[in-house]
Amino acid sequence: MAVLTYRDALTQALREELQRDDRVFLMGEEVAQYNGAYKVSKGLLDEFGPMRIVDTPITELGFAGVGVGAAMVGLRPIVEFMTWNFALLALDEVVNAAAKMLYMSGGQFKMPMVFRGPNGAALQLSAQHSQAWESWLAHIPGLKVCTPGTPADAKGLLKSAIRDDNPVVFLEGEMLYNTKGEVPEGEHIVPLGVAELKRTGDHCSVITHGKMALVAMRVADDLAKEGINIDVVDLRTVRPIDVEAISRSVQKTNRAVVLEEGWEICGMGSQVVDFIQRECFDDLDAPVLRVHQEDVPMPYAKNLERAAKPDAGKTIAAIKKVMYLD
């Protein structure tokens, strides 16, 4: 199996889907001539031409709406946001138009489209450029929300997202683009709404998604050296969310830590904990703990930023606490 970066895995998915269906097109800032702000669309303009790889002005609300209109009449747009922080300007089109069109038209108008781009914090980009938006977007009925953490999942989920007849929010990780992993060639599909157990162990479940899946796997490897074995449940999509996979793991380990990149209040973890208390109440040997960003806007200074972010150390501390080891 080929080892690819997360970036190249995404490019491969885009290329394969553009080849497969001529209704698919990619649109966004710097996606064509510049080859993509993060080079995810590198080479695609040469291969598919300017009608299918479309540079837009800096006009998030405008081009998100163009995507909605094109999807309404049968095209399959992939709208790239340079980052999800900029997509806030476009949320009316994502939330009020794309997510609700099928419902408020009584099933007449499908929205086969993808909104994608990097999400979450990179390094020292400070408050306005370092935010994880999945809990905002997963709140909305009508949207599906993908958060791939590995190159293989990035490829497989993006192909599923492009083929889905619903609006799919696809959250990539700025810090993930250069990470590497084995990626199956050709037709590799990861279904939306199916979690993957990325590490197995009996002592505790760590339920996570996106970039934090990598942190959780590292934690699993480190703790294994101490004789602590954990389940890492990578949700991969946070809407629909794989409640069964969460329950299966927690019913086995009887302890859980929920790890996410975003803030605490109304975060994805709040929802996961709710599922656990409903589905696994009698299985729990300890309260479920959460690891997340500190409840502050992201600071710039290196030391403050490090302190604000969820990380392996905080995750290990939480695992030991639910195992009553500290």
Place this chain on the structure above:
Amino acid sequence: MSTEARKAPAPASKRKEPGQPSSNGADAPSASDLAATTPEIRRDLLHSMMLQRRFEERCAEAYALGKIGGFCHLYIGQEAISAGVMSMIRPDDYVITAYRDHGQALARGVSPRAVMAELFGRDTGCSGGKGGSMHIFDAKTNFLGGHGIVGGHVPIAAGVGFAIKYRRGNQVCVCFFGEAAVNIGAFHEALNIASLWDLPVIFIIENNRYGMGTAISRSTANEDVLVRAKAYRMEGESVDGQDVFAVRECMARATERARKEKRPTLIEMRTYRFMGHSMSDAVSGTYRTKDELEENMKRDPILVLHNKIYESGELTEGEMHKIDDEAKAIAQDAWDFADSSPEPPLEKLYTDVYADTTS
């Protein structure tokens, strides 16, 4: 102040007409040729406008009786615009609009029964009772809604124009919105994109002079809304929206421009709404005077058309009454259909949230 007295750009006939000395050759038909009417077309226009009027009078009645809930924005006073515009486009063209959408839907040919049933919240409504007054959708007539956020659908129209271009089609997308939408970002972003990318979209500002209760003079730094066309290197026209023939001529130029030159147009149609912003607000007395309302009602678009037809002698008073009676009968039939239709079954609460299909 009457509609005509309002400070406005020069009438269309005196403005430079970029579409007319066109690159399409000397034998291309003029806008007035394309918009020329026959007695049959004139009768259809009157019928469309009467139907909208009589239908919405019943909407007001149904709202008062509690059969229609939520917000309900009536189009009464503006019917020449919808009738004129729809009469100049093809069945394969697209229409998208804001929340004052009943009249436009009817003029486009959406079933009056399906529209009334939607307003009554019934299973037989065009959106199965899930959309209501502000969200009339009809795939059969390419009627793309019914959108409730001011300006939000204007970029969507650009997207429909993009899809037409992508497929090398020669349809147009007509997008309606009120004059208050010209101050919102989505409008500007959409106009820039449509002009930059040569998209066949006709943006129609229905300038009824009030965004809810705020007069245009209190909301808009430059009341000449067509400067916004210039700002985006787009052709713009201002037209008397109470005169259905003027609306048709203007649309003839805009559709030719969209189909042949692949260029968008911004049109201001000057009009006046005879009802409140929605059913829940007073017709006059707060933000506009009764005198102003009455002055404007003298230019009721139906009256304007009626008088022209009557003066021409092609329809007798009796024949015109018959058109009115037909309109009333269709509105009554729509009411009866809606009133006797079932509510949506509860299991439909959960359908249409997601499509269960993939490509």
